[in-house]
Amino acid sequence: MPKPTFFNLPADKREHIFNCALREFAEHPYEQASLTEIVNAAGIAKGSMYQYFADKKDLYKYVVQTVYQHKRSFLQPVWDKAGEIEFFELLSLYYRRSWRFARQFPYEHRVTVNFWDSRDEAVRAEILREREIRNVEFSGLLEHGSRAGVIAAEVDQEAAWFVYHAVGRALIDNFLEQDVSAEEHEVFIDSVLAILEWGLRSRKG
Amino acid sequence: MPKPTFFNLPADKREHIFNCALREFAEHPYEQASLTEIVNAAGIAKGSMYQYFADKKDLYKYVVQTVYQHKRSFLQPVWDKAGEIEFFELLSLYYRRSWRFARQFPYEHRVTVNFWDSRDEAVRAEILREREIRNVEFSGLLEHGSRAGVIAAEVDQEAAWFVYHAVGRALIDNFLEQDVSAEEHEVFIDSVLAILEWGLRSRKG
């Protein structure tokens, strides 16, 4: 939570500072991100930063929070369709759109990746909170598929969640560095999801 | 590659220094690991360390290399059975044994985790080499299963490798912190693998 002074700033200056911080926290994990680097890039004095935020961790939390707010609103259209389409189709949409987010906002994306890897104790509390949110989102999806009868009754739901979580993370994280085209990767996403679908789908046919 | 002086050391001292370094690199990623901390823990002078290793990166590479050598030899018994048992059974063995390694040698395990996450440019070259080794190991397994006809022809092999890699990593990483019993987790490993098996197994039946 920034100090009031930060919100009194003219919008463009405020955004500029935010973007500089975003970039630094994208390029380095929290512990290695340099506040000095941020204020230099932003062209403001070190002391000014401490008028806006209590300390480095305060700034970091604000950035992470804002990024996740953005990401959730970006994914909202997918959830809106949850009632209309089938479970596995929804999953494909979900991962494709996550991938688009990562492509379109690479700094935001890298911040979330660094965030999950963080070892800082104070930061881990936030991590657990986020994980819980993801968990709830996904459990909802699974139950939805389960009720609709498209998921085999014999699969362990916890294991299913686990598989999707692990694979989903890897699907998004590992491909930003490489220069793979967006369409090409969406095809790959679908062949990966096809394997999982075969593993989960009801085995009556 | 340590300097010759390091290997001239009495074995116990050499191992003690190695263990202190191992521990530090387990508890912190490379960039944050402190050489000062290592020499203090080992009870030797800073200068002595520079008689054994060229610099911090040299020490780190040696630790990582040794750890991977250990891990590979630990997993060897699994590969030795490759000819005797079925593909999916072999996979189960593989992940169970990886899990045992992580349980039995938590420091070694954490070093490998930190290693994969490292962003250091010079270190990344080593990472790619290791990834290539894993890739080759696994492709061999897959082909073996493919020849034996237990894997569906229509699955994308690259996608299959990707799924197992992602899930395998998560299966081990996410459960070390929690105090889950070894046996309990091995059951969970198998229910996860069951999903993947359904996704891959030949669909003739």
Next chain:
DNA sequence: GACAAATGTGACCACCCAGTCACACAGGAG
């Protein structure tokens, strides 16, 4: 013993860091 080669040492260097604080500057109110 004497000499040399190999090892061990820790104060020291240059550098980077998060965070502070005494001060300068703005602008609105009276």
Next chain:
DNA sequence: CTCCTGTGTGACTGGGTGGTCACATTTGTC
């Protein structure tokens, strides 16, 4: 013009870092 409050500033502090080097100590050899 004078307060006063809210902002902006950057030199400075104390602490940490990887790496160095002139010197001390141990070891092996004759």
